[in-house]
Amino acid sequence: MNQLNDIETSALQALESVTDEDALQAWKTAHIGRSSPLMQVFAGLGKLSKEEKPAVGQAANRVKLALESAFEARAQIIKDAALAKSLEEEQLDVTLPGRPAPRGRLHPSTVQLRRMLDILAEMGFQVYTSREVETDEFNFQFLNFPLHHPAREMQDSFYVETEGRGDNPILLRTHTSPGQIRAMRDAVAAAPDPANPPPIRIALPGMCYRYEQITARSEIQFNQVEGLAVGTNITFADLKGTLTDFARRMFGQGARVRFRADHFPFTEPSAEMDVECFVCGGKGCSVCKRSGWLEILGCGMVHPNVLMSGGYDPKRYTGFAFGMGPERQAMLRYRIEDIRYFWGNDVRFLEQF
Ligand code: DAH
Numbered sequence: 001m002n003q004l005n006d007i008e009t010s011a012l013q014a015l016e017s018v019t020d021e022d023a024l025q026a027w028k029t030a031h032i033g034r035s036s037p038l039m040q041v042f043a044g045l046g047k048l049s050k051e052e053k054p055a056v057g058q059a060a061n062r063v064k065l066a067l068e069s070a071f072e073a074r075a076q077i078i079k080d081a082a083l084a085k086s087l088e089e090e091q092l093d094v095t096l097p098g099r100p101a102p103r104g105r106l107h108p109s110t111v112q113l114r115r116m117l118d119i120l121a122e123m124g125f126q127v128y129t130s131r132e133v134e135t136d137e138f139n140f141q142f143l144n145f146p147l148h149h150p151a152r153e154m155q156d157s158f159y160v161e162t163e164g165r166g167d168n169p170i171l172l173r174t175h176t177s178p179g180q181i182r183a184m185r186d187a188v189a190a191a192p193d194p195a196n197p198p199p200i201r202i203a204l205p206g207m208c209y210r211y212e213q214i215t216a217r218s219e220i221q222f223n224q225v226e227g228l229a230v231g232t233n234i235t236f237a238d239l240k241g242t243l244t245d246f247a248r249r250m251f252g253q254g255a256r257v258r259f260r261a262d263h264f265p266f267t268e269p270s271a272e273m274d275v276e277c278f279v280c281g282g283k284g285c286s287v288c289k290r291s292g293w294l295e296i297l298g299c300g301m302v303h304p305n306v307l308m309s310g311g312y313d314p315k316r317y318t319g320f321a322f323g324m325g326p327e328r329q330a331m332l333r334y335r336i337e338d339i340r341y342f343w344g345n346d347v348r349f350l351e352q353f
Helices: 002-016 021-032 037-047 052-089 108-122 150-155 178-190 236-251 304-310 326-334
Strands: 133-135 159-161 170-172 200-209 221-231 257-264 267-276 293-302 318-324
Touching: 002 021, 002 037, 002 052, 021 037, 021 052, 037 052, 108 200, 108 221, 108 236, 108 326, 178 200, 178 221, 178 304, 221 236, 221 326, 236 257, 236 267, 236 293, 236 318, 257 293, 267 318, 293 304, 293 326, 318 326
Parallel strands: none
Antiparallel strands: 133 170, 159 170, 200 221, 221 318, 257 267, 267 293, 293 318
């Protein structure tokens, strides 16, 4: 009986200093666990006499219940303390302003490119995407650039493979014009009668590459959007009408344009289209270099040799083509003074659009 009293006193005393879950579990094992002194008493009951057994058994049970309820009470205290502590530490002030997630946006080139394609789509031009890695034939020869012709020097190339390819090395396209040949050949191949291919009205967007000195005005990569219309009875008047309409949709219904004669190997005749400077209204400013006009695109009637390379008979078919640069138009529109900002990946620049 004395031993039971000691067991109870020392167990309750030990419980006083238990303040966390780990210590509580250790206490349970030590004081009411299977090999605790108290359980030893239960195990030893059999050795007692008939007279002693009920009293000791009852006392042991009382101690066991007392320790169990002390354990439950302590467990509750520890749980309440843990809850109070976490409420205190993880306090949340729902009135604080949130941290805004940085918002992504479209690159200015993409914005301008999509604007061009949207307008061209309204005008019936379907998008045709062509490859960025081309052969010399498609990038130059089929477009009426003769081999070794000085016109090629306007478009110095990045070569991908020259070994064993003679006059037909593989290069990164220097313009989107090779897509004209691919689109025409696709149309011929898909036509029920290859001698009578269907008319074409497409827009060719995409990245182009030139081996150039990088300066404020020229980059080694840039986008172009090319247009091509091929059919019967297409005239220079169609070209002028289409591009004038395009300029009005792009720069405003009041936009004035002018065409100047120019030269490209793949068009004849060729022209350059200017739009009246939308910064100064044609009076002359630094953006238009005092001329009152901004150069917007190159264009012309598709050269007979180019139609032929595409599989279209130049005796029956004619067409017009044009090519323009989204970065150049974005620069004019947003007064961006250095083309190097476009691929510089400086968020301070990109965030402005
Ligand atoms: N390919 C020309 C260049 O990159 C741009 C161009 C001019 C495209 C006249 C055309 C065109 O389709 O008719 O400089």
